[in-house]
Amino acid sequence: MTTPEMGLPMVYLVDDEEVVRQGIAWLLRSRRLLSEGFDSGEAFEAALEQHTAAAASTTSAEDWPRAPSCLVLDLRMGGMSGLALFERVIARGLVETLPVIFLTGHGDVPTAVAAVKRGAFDFVEKPFSNNALVDRVEQALANSAAALLKRRELSAQQRRLEQLSKREREVMELVATGMSNKAMAETLQVSVRTIEVHRASVYEKLGVQSAVELLNTLNSLNSPRS
């Protein structure tokens, strides 16, 4: 699942108890997964801030995380609770690329279920016995990888869209409304032929074959912003 251009998947562990962090780290390591531990929500948020800032400062357009990532979060902690930290993750729009798995005690299950409804990947009840936690972490990492791929796809499309000339954008927008070439020519007051040339150019630049494909691409680009 690791792709060379994405880098090694990383599991972030937030639990206020060191021994639990170490235990889970050891468990993940035994399944050849890298992990990084944080003893509180505040500590993780500080690291997150740092990563985001570092990603923004580089010339590369891609946001953090660039590698498949997963956050294993203890629901109940001193200081900032797991739930509060989860809200921050949602606020940063990282819920897709950084899936959150909650660790819960027996009494916290309703809270965890509510969190899952708000977009958390899953929750695992403590004490977890076998490799179930690692399995869920791997699935989360896979989801993260998928999300990263999708994000890259979208940013590539975005870049292609930016390569269109002014007239080509106008034609593309009219195509998206389902207007015929003749009608477009009348609207833009150019010849039908010119429209056809621009249209072919738009199709080529965006890598689509038909008006339907063009519409889908535009929709997928617009949806994150809407």
Add this chain to the structure above:
Amino acid sequence: MNRPPPGAPAPASPPIAPVREDRPRWFLWVALVVLLVAVQALLLGLTLHYRSSKAQEEVEARVLASAEELRKMLGADLRRVLNLPGSDEPPQLWRERAQRLLIERPELARIERRDTNFAVTRVLDTPTRSPLFVRIPRAEAQLETELACRAAERRSEPTYSRSFFVPHSDGGGIEVIDLCIAERIGEGLTGYVVATFGLPGLLDQLSASAPPPGLDLAMLEPDGTMLAHGPQRSGAGVFRASRLIDLPGTAIQLQLNSPATQPSLVPDLVTTMVIGLSLTLFGVVVLLARDVRRRARAESELAESLAFRKAMEDSLVTGLRARDRQARTTYVNPAFCAMVGFDANELLSSAQPPYWPAELASEYQRRQEERLASGAQTRDAFETTFVRKSGERFPAMVFESALRDASGAHAGWMSAIVDLSAQRRVEEVARQQQDRLQATARLATIGEMASLLSHELNQPLSAIAAYATGTLNVMDSHTPGVPLDAELWGSLHVAARQIAQQSERAGRVIKSVHDFVRRRESAREAVAVTELAEAILPLVRLQARKSDTAIEFDIDPSLRKVVCDRAMVEQVLLNLTRNGIQAMQGMPRSSGRRVLVLKARASTSQWVLLSVVDTGPGVDDEVARQLFTPFFTTRTEGMGLGLSVCRTIVEQHGGALDFENVRDATGAVCGVEFRFTLPAERTGPSAARAAIDGKSPAIVDGS
């Protein structure tokens, strides 16, 4: 009255005079009245009879006197007649003398002289009346006279004839008697002198001369035939008396008829007095009857109140016992008999109380002697053990005070005895219930902590599971036969050690819960405050760590031990610390350090003040009002039993639990202090007791 005289053996239940039936009493009263009426009637009868006989006697006496007077009068007349000149005297002289006699003696109607042949020689009629023999000649009315003269001649003494009637020309007539005197000279009869007495004239003379004058007199034949009546007719016919007057030759009955009538009731002094006395007597009887009725009423009221007191005594649950100065039992009430199972006679007759347990008798004897020696001032209450007839021992409370007789002298002791066995049973049940409640409260505390505890257990278990699973993963992926590199070996070693450590940690959590929940024997003992604090420390730390709270102890090392039920007080401390920690958890972290201080100070010489101070938001007024109400809670998972149980426990120890908001220099609330007092251990045997009996002191203001 309801108390038997001390010194004399008294029955267990003093006999009460039975309330008499009404009938005999009523009967007695009727009998008394009847008797009184009879006596009064008899008395009146006797009085009347006495007065009658008195009148009769008077009449009798009068008639006697009159008879005597008559006899005297006749005697005098006889002598005057005898003194008349005889036949040898000149007739002129006789005539003169006879004339004078007839004038002087009006009762004499006629004087005759007769010769031996009974022929009249001289005669003189009374000048005061019409002559006697007008209607009939003398010769026809001299039969009786002749008989008298013959008798006079024969007996040689003046003789009276029987009375005979001489009719008058006017149709009436008078009864007369003749006095015939035979005149003799020597042995030879010379003639007769005949004097005729008119009976009415005699009576006239008699009633004029005999005292008192004016008596109603009459003359009768001895057979009762009326001869003559006196001038007075005043006789009432009720009281009469007659006297037979024997005259030579005849007899005449003189009758007196008293003017007095039958004695009547009213006007007489004696009768008045008798009636007055009778009325007075009746009055007295009525007063007496009223008095008796009042007494009867008082008596019945007394009997009623006596019966009420008796019923009260009998229905008393408290046993009563009176003893004299020699410590002999003189009185016991039924409750006491029922309590010890002996009957009253057994209790009163035995020298040593049979309800003294044999093994304690000598001690009781000594105690009793002390009391005897101490005299009348004794007034105390003590707890003791008595034995029932069945042999069962039971605790009893005895309240004893000196008994004084009516004159105020010390007569013995009165004791009230209360059987404490039922109370003891109730106390035992209450204590067990209290214990159960405490155990329940402890369980509830743990229940409220369940979430925390499960987290606390989950942490080591999670670590253990992670290490174990990881280790297994490593082992599964390892090819057998290939030696482990040093780093991996080291990791495996660390993992195994962590598993061991975390298991131990989980075990400790479970042990601390178990220690707390385990039902301990509830007993007051002297415990150092530090010991109490250390006992709850694991559970407190457990909570404090999650919320990053610092626990501080501020305990005076020279503090005396407190006398308390350890398990209970531990629970109070745990509840208060938990409340403090949870209160601070709700605060934003930025508002300052979270510190929980457990303080202990000597409050007074007898009390130790413990307090739990947090730096939380304090208690607002709304919450403060309901804080100690059971089932009031501000937390979703709380049961609301904590503080109410705490207060109960502290009050059971005689202490008081309250709280106060702590304010900082600016006056803002910066926490709350819960504090309570516990009795301090005392040096001396009565320490524990004093601690239990002591009043809760006011909590010293610590702020």
